[in-house]
Amino acid sequence: MNVSNNKHEHLDVLVSSHQPEPSTLKNYIIGFTSSVILTMFAYLAVTHQFAGKWVMIIILAILAMTQFIIQLIYFLHINQEFAPRLKLIVLLSMLTVVVILVGGSIWIMNNLNGRMMDTKAMEQYMNSQNSL
Amino acid sequence: MSNPMPGVEIANTNKLIAKYDNETKTIFGFWVYIMTDCVLFASLFAVFAVLRNNTFGGPSGAQLFSLPYVLAETLVLLSSSFSCGLAVLSAQKRHKNHVIFWFLITFILGAIFLTLELNEFHKFIAMGDSWRRSGFLSSYFTLVATHGLHITIGLIWMAVMIGYIIKRGITDGVLKRIRLISLFWHFLDVVWIFIFTIVYLFGVLK
Numbered sequence: 442m443n444v445s446n447n448k449h450e451h452l453d454v455l456v457s458s459h460q461p462e463p464s465t466l467k468n469y470i471i472g473f474t475s476s477v478i479l480t481m482f483a484y485l486a487v488t489h490q491f492a493g494k495w496v497m498i499i500i501l502a503i504l505a506m507t508q509f510i511i512q513l514i515y516f517l518h519i520n521q522e523f524a525p526r527l528k529l530i531v532l533l534s535m536l537t538v539v540v541i542l543v544g545g546s547i548w549i550m551n552n553l554n555g556r557m558m559d560t561k562a563m564e565q566y567m568n569s570q571n572s573l
Numbered sequence: 574m575s576n577p578m579p580g581v582e583i584a585n586t587n588k589l590i591a592k593y594d595n596e597t598k599t600i601f602g603f604w605v606y607i608m609t610d611c612v613l614f615a616s617l618f619a620v621f622a623v624l625r626n627n628t629f630g631g632p633s634g635a636q637l638f639s640l641p642y643v644l645a646e647t648l649v650l651l652s653s654s655f656s657c658g659l660a661v662l663s664a665q666k667r668h669k670n671h672v673i674f675w676f677l678i679t680f681i682l683g684a685i686f687l688t689l690e691l692n693e694f695h696k697f698i699a700m701g702d703s704w705r706r707s708g709f710l711s712s713y714f715t716l717v718a719t720h721g722l723h724i725t726i727g728l729i730w731m732a733v734m735i736g737y738i739i740k741r742g743i744t745d746g747v748l749k750r751i752r753l754i755s756l757f758w759h760f761l762d763v764v765w766i767f768i769f770t771i772v773y774l775f776g777v778l779k
Contacts, residue, residue, distance in 0.1 A: 464665070469658040476651055480769070484644050487774050494778050505770040509763060516658060516759040523597045528604050535608035539615040546619035 464518055472515025479508045596749050603753050607760045610723075614764050617716040618771060625776070627708035634709070634776025637702060643773045646689045647765065653682030654762035657755050664751045667743045672751070673735060679758065680731050683724060690721050713772065720768060723761050730754055 483504045490497060513519045519528055558566065625634070656678040663671035694714070697703065704714040734754055741747055 473655040497778050501770050501774050505766050508766050512763050523600045531608050535611050538612050542615050543619045547622050550623040
């Protein structure tokens with residue numbers, strides 16, 4: 442019984458058996474206002490494009506990720522309510538798949554694009570093959 | 574072999590599962606569904622990212638998109654996400670009429686968002702820039718319309734929920750369903766952050 446108790450406690454961390462905390466109005470207001478501010482900031486940054494394309498892309502990506510995390514916490518309650526640890530694990534495995542899927546696709550397809558002949562060279566090559 | 578007492582291990586796992594009440598199990602299961610739905614959206618984002626420059630002589634995003642219009646869409650969806658949260662708060666306090674009120678607001682805002690989106694599609698198609706025009710437009714329509722389809726399903730679900738609440742009041746079972754629909758609705762708003770940033774904002778950058 443002692444042995445099993447020990448193991449059980451170890452697994453307990455995953456469940457985190459405390460009662461779900463009710464979400465509060467304050468959380469929703471924080472989430473909503475900061476989302477609106479971040480959205481407006483991203484919008485204004487693009488309309489008054491003040492930097493080069495790649496700097497802008499990095500700024501916008503940071504703004505989007507910040508809003509993502511804020512909504513995860515304040516709207517989706519990832520860190521409270523109902524098995525938070527397990528929800529976080531599933532979220533992280535989803536993010537891993539997404540990074541591999543999106544990053545890998547862009548990487549491979551750009552690489553293939555870079556190796557393509559341009560249209561003129563392609564035509565010349567095809568003509569030369571015909572003449573054989 | 575390394576575990577001398579596999580039976581103890583199984584018993585522990587069963588205890589662990591039994592510790593969850595049904596509500597937690599359902600919500601966790603729904604969370605897993607939402608995360609797999611994210612993978613669906615991610616693959617559509619990957620297609621869009623790959624095809625974004627393949628306009629085939631057709632219009633690019635910068636020529637097509639009107640940012641103030643999309644900003645309005647974004648703010649409407651964000652507000653509906655907020656009012657959905659308020660519905661959950663009222664449901665926790667078992668205020669039936671407040672829940673119905675906030676869900677109606679959420680439904681109306683969601684319907685406005687969907688109308689704006691369909692109107693934008695209609696405008697593009699009327700100009701001859703439908704999904705047949707180029708690879709860029711095919712991927713654009715697939716990604717944004719998949720989100721729109723989720724919104725449509727969410728709206729139908731919400732209409733059914735409102736009827737359900739009117740009929741049954743706020744019981745424990747109804748509260749659980751309210752939590753699920755709010756999770757779904759907030760998730761759609763999260764996906765929209767990335768559509769707004771990657772499709773529209775990146776699209777008009779010079």
